[in-house]
Amino acid sequence: MNKVRIGIVGLGNMGTGHANYLIEGQVKGAELAAVSDIRPERLKLAQEQWGDNVRTFESPEAMFRSGAIDGVLLCTPHYEHPLQAIDAFSCGLHVLVEKPAGVYTRQVREMNEAAAGSGKVYGIMYNQRTNPLYMKLRGLISSGELGEIRRMNWIITNWYRSQSYYNSGGWRATWAGEGGGVLINQDPHQLDLWQWATGLMPTRIRAFCSFGKHRDIEVENDVTAYAEYENGATGVFVTSTHESPGTNRFEISGNRGKIVIEDDKMTFWRLRQPESEFNRTNTNAFAQPECWKFEIPVSGGGAQHMEITQNWTNAILHGTPLIAPGEEGIKGLTLSNAMLLSTWTDGWVDLPIDENLFYDKLQEQIERSANSKR
């Protein structure tokens, strides 16, 4: 193979965006070969725009079995990702799935198992992993520059969404339609970056979600989560959609100092000597380690979605390692599921979570919602 023939499932905002840069030939070694959408008007528009070069299918199943494509890009509602990916793998296709990987971890684990059995290239559209700020953070942490992490505090409250946004689609902010609120719709990047950049998943979580705060919706739009880690570190993750102007500030404190990412800048307060070493030898009751504050140079903007699609294409053609392996989509989703589950059970949630319990609790929400609203 010297060209990957890509099929896109779902021509909404994301799917159309991916189609456009593929059509423009911006991903080397890839071409848009087919699209599928259950909405006839979308297919009609595709045909008008792209003509016979791009085949159109009324169902993903038909496209998967057409022989017209080598891989699929899944841009459908969250719930459908695992179902479609599993089907695509069974048809011998490579898969690149939009985030979030799914709504509940049980279905995503099944998707991961199907991927593992298929031998196909399986990626997830975590385009923020190409953001130089977080790549740099990951590099600083993994190389030991920050020392062992002791505490994290991420305030990500700048996902402002007014009632008008929530009213713009009946499926929005419903348990049945999207499977959640800010955690599943707005935060998948941050939840992934939190674990990816730091290399740490919590051992347990205690979280406090508010549902429909200052908004007429049924899902969570205000969350404070507390996380504990195996090494004794702790973390706080705060997110909401009703605050204006919000904040996006990620602070990580370690044995060698502190890093803060805010306003697209990274500041590093670096200790000349690790705190643990200073503490062991210091004899002055009120002394502190010497600290140097500086800004970390971060260059370039990252090619975002296009870079992820290029990387996935390269992985198919040349075996290039993936920036965002599909299997890792379950990590951010685990954090998100754990936060809801902790609220619903009003208690600690140990990781990995009880995926069946989460599924049952989610069904309860869906049923309650159907009873009260429809």
Place this chain on the structure above:
Amino acid sequence: MNKVRIGIVGLGNMGTGHANYLIEGQVKGAELAAVSDIRPERLKLAQEQWGDNVRTFESPEAMFRSGAIDGVLLCTPHYEHPLQAIDAFSCGLHVLVEKPAGVYTRQVREMNEAAAGSGKVYGIMYNQRTNPLYMKLRGLISSGELGEIRRMNWIITNWYRSQSYYNSGGWRATWAGEGGGVLINQDPHQLDLWQWATGLMPTRIRAFCSFGKHRDIEVENDVTAYAEYENGATGVFVTSTHESPGTNRFEISGNRGKIVIEDDKMTFWRLRQPESEFNRTNTNAFAQPECWKFEIPVSGGGAQHMEITQNWTNAILHGTPLIAPGEEGIKGLTLSNAMLLSTWTDGWVDLPIDENLFYDKLQEQIERSANSKR
């Protein structure tokens, strides 16, 4: 009375500091008339320095009954404040107590009751209430400039204390000696300012304290607390003594914008229209309220301890309202006690707290400590 004759109990760091500015005549209408300390060498030093102008007493009880003073400034270990204050009130003295008011709310409530029955002027040394930054914050919030508060996040991790500090006194960082760690010793100001500047006390708290993290001590030195308020607001309070360099950043988000205090500066992101009003009328799914960012001018440094002592003196002489009424000391202590209690019971703590349960749990810590260490 045209001069308040003050007696100081406890000539440690704080007591000596207060004595010095009183001796220098920096508090109008007040004079240092007597001091008491159980350590003979401290009294000897006082006599050498100040001669016969200042009477010395080996016990506070004797000083309270000497007729030599009109009011006392209590600068003794935390546990003793309520006992000594109650005794002082019974002797007809005015009382200015150092913070924290005490170690557990039950003893502080008893102190408050004694004060109420005495008719004497009762203040607490919350000198940070004279800090123009927090005075301004309180003014902005109480005047409605920020609108109803929705969220708060205070990271106060710059109370760095090395092992050397903890080793500098056998009573330090012990349940029996100080009654706690960072919450009782370093944070009393922030815990008071949190409720004083915002005018809000939580309805319940869930907190996570770590004891002796990165330090060989038995008390808490790392805390994350989550608070819920009657109006639906939430808050996070994070504090520690082992991080270097720490952070002191207080973010408050409200219906009219956001205020951040950090690096001794106050920044206000002010919405032109309240968020709730914008949200009600806005029809553009991705629009946000117009926001103006500016720095709030804050002038002067606040006279701190001296200003509190002057204010208390003025209250005695002229009936001036107190900046920090003694009765309010129980509020910050309630927050601190609630955080420990939530950790010990691994659950929610409703406010006001169960003061007897807290007392019992504290005794358990003291007993366990005695068993394992002495």
